[in-house]
Amino acid sequence: MFLGNATAPAHIFEVPAGEGTEIYWNVLDLVVNNCENVELRPVNTLSEPCEQYDEYKMKKMKTREKTQMNQVEIMKIQMKTQLTQTKGLDHQKLLRMILQV
Structure with a gap:
């Protein structure tokens, strides 16, 4: 140095x-x-790393998991919205098929 x-x-x-x-x-x-x-x-x-680092890592991982879960919920809402805008389809059946994939 x-x-x-x-x-x-x-x-x-x-x-x-x-x-x-x-x-x-x-x-x-x-x-x-x-x-x-x-x-x-x-x-x-x-x-x-100290224990605080391990706690920080776990907290960050949980936050990431929550974010991913929230993104999935947003996608479900978007799909449901798109389905309700589509005419002539059995919306509930189609939604179940999409969410099972």
Whole structure:
């Protein structure tokens, strides 16, 4: 990592060896003092997600499932609307056939 206009790197980071299950590489802490001085503190560790990440993932997945369910309901309403606009057809029977597919 180069600081400012330096021509030589101030730090060289290499991914450390891990157990293979970690998904995060904690490279450094960036500390800014008085909006002027910047300090890089190398951490260089690997870590696994915390419980809050797992909860976030589950919540996101549930939200996605709800969105997909809502989209299906919207499609059903659209189909029903189209069917009611079609004359001369047994709408209920046709709707059941479409929804079973």
